[in-house]
Amino acid sequence: MASGSAGRVKFRLGTIAYVFALLAAAMATFGPVAGIILGGLILAGWYDVVSGRRGVGPLALVGTLGFTALVLLPPFIANxxxxxxxxxxxxxxxxxxxxxxxxxxxxxxxxxxxxxxxxxxxxxxxxxxxxxxxxxxxxxxxxxxxxxxxxxxxxxxxxxxxxxxxxxxxxxxxxxxxxxxxxxxxxxxxxxxxxxxxxxxxxxxxxxxxxxxxxxxxxxxxxxxxxxxxxxxxxxxxxxxxxxxxxxxxxxxxxxxxxxxxxxxxxxxxxxxxxxxxxxxxxxxxxxxxxxxxxxxxxxxxxxxxxxxxxxxxxxxxxRLVKVIRYERVYGLLAFVGLAIWPGVRRWRRA
Known part of the structure; x- marks a missing residue:
């Protein structure tokens, strides 16, 4: 009983840590509002898969919105x-x-x-x-x-x-x-x-x-x-x-x-x-x-x-144009992509 309880607590803490890490990486990359929306959609999509529903529609929506936010949203806001x-x-x-x-x-x-x-x-x-x-x-x-x-x-x-x-x-x-x-x-x-x-x-x-x-x-x-x-x-x-x-x-x-x-x-x-x-x-x-x-x-x-x-x-x-690479965004994007696909990697390894 104690062993099972400890395992469940560890799982919950790991899940909470993952949620916060994903949202933090999303906000660092896309900004607070867009980051929370995009991170929340990805979390909702993975929840749909993990819970056994395997709904294609929500995942497709997450992918579409993620691509839109990644490619179109930041330049539009900046301009x-x-x-x-x-x-x-x-x-x-x-x-x-x-x-x-x-x-x-x-x-x-x-x-x-x-x-x-x-x-x-x-x-x-x-x-x-x-x-x-x-x-x-x-x-x-x-x-x-x-x-x-x-x-x-x-x-x-x-x-x-x-x-x-x-x-x-x-x-x-x-x-x-x-x-x-x-x-x-x-x-x-x-x-x-x-x-x-x-x-x-x-x-x-x-x-x-x-x-x-x-x-x-x-x-x-x-x-x-x-x-x-x-x-x-x-x-x-x-x-x-x-x-x-x-x-x-x-x-x-x-x-x-x-x-x-x-x-x-x-x-x-x-x-x-x-x-x-x-x-x-x-x-x-x-x-x-x-x-x-x-x-x-x-x-x-x-x-x-x-x-x-x-x-x-x-x-x-x-x-003369002066260009600056925003390395904090680069690192944030790499972290975000890694965290976004991490649940899928874990499921693939277990399978």
Whole structure:
């Protein structure tokens, strides 16, 4: 009696361990929801066989759903998530442009690129100056303008980066360990100004609407960038030459697009979102001609651009794509397949 009881307990514990192992492998491979569904269907199918019913229909359903989840479901979810991340970044850019417009309406000019100390050293970024115009007055009031951006008080705000300064594509890239975009810290801004005498952000001066001789609809105000490594409060942006480099080269740090499959992820930063002085936004491909890039960045250069962005392109090269193999998914998939067929292997060996 004792021996039989011990055998039944061992069997039950082994079954419970198998169930948890299969579900864990399924969730690690396909995600929590899809993993539980797929693992549950496989367990139901094996229960059908072990209980003696041997129903062909449930097993066929399990196999069909398993194949669908394995091949189709992860890419579909990933591509939908990528589109959602892109829309979030466009929304961020529009909100920043609205904040800059509200600042201009209240002060008669756009904010300076930075506020400098008596010696001309940059102290405070425009990203801090526009906070009250973006429903962030409480955060703005915590900032101390009597000390630099990296002073003891202002350091406390580094990790309180407003959501509209972060692109979710970069966040996903960090989660997956993609290089080089994954090196960007989570408290750095993805949206920068272009600082230079001929731009909308001249050093030591504020630009008014009347200064936009080239037209507000053809003058860049904000550029998306995935290469800044300092916190969002730092008065760090791009120079004119750096911005031209970003706009004319395919492997630059633009909007991070993440295309995911079940076991791999590909990162592309060759497109960038830009915002204009009239508050409209646009997706620009990398590889603009230098003439077009300079025309977009200057406020009174006298350049003329037509309304077809395709004509702005220069000599284009293939974009640099960074691919990462998701080894945790590979190992999870191997474990899942092994566990899924294990009951059948045991039955075959016993037979």
């Amino acid at each position: 939908a998530s990528n589109a959602a991340r892109r829309n979030d970044c466009l929304s961020n850019l529009k909100q920043i442009l609205l904040g800059l417009s509200n600042y201009e309406s209240a002060n008669g000019a756009f904010p300076p690129a930075y506020v400098a100390d008596a010696e001309g050293k940059p102290m405070h970024s425009w990203r801090v100056l526009i906070l009250p115009y973006m429903e962030q007055k409480q955060l703005y009031d915590q900032y101390d303008f009597d000390e630099p951006w990296d002073g003891p008080n202002n350091r406390k705000l580094w990790d309180q980066i407003p959501y509209f300064y972060s692109c979710k594509g970069c966040e996903r890239c960090r989660d997956l360990g993609g290089e080089p975009f994954g090196k960007m810290p989570g408290n750095a801004s993805n949206y920068v100004a272009v600082v230079g005498d001929a731009t909308a952000w001249p050093e030591g001066k504020q630009v008014k609407w009347s200064d936009l001789a080239d037209g507000s609809s053809q003058t860049l105000l904000i550029l998306e960038h995935s290469g800044i490594t300092k916190p969002w409060t730092a008065p760090v942006d791009l120079t004119m030459d750096e911005a031209i480099e970003q706009l004319t080269h395919n492997d630059a740090h633009g909007h991070v697009s993440v295309d995911e499959s079940l076991i791999a992820a590909t990162f592309d930063g060759s497109w960038r979102m830009v915002g204009f002085c009239d508050a409209h936004v646009m997706d620009l491909p990398a590889g603009l001609s230098e003439e077009a890039a300079r025309a977009l960045l200057t406020i009174a250069g006298g350049e003329s651009l037509d309304n077809d962005p395709e004509s702005w392109l220069g000599e284009r090269a293939a974009p």
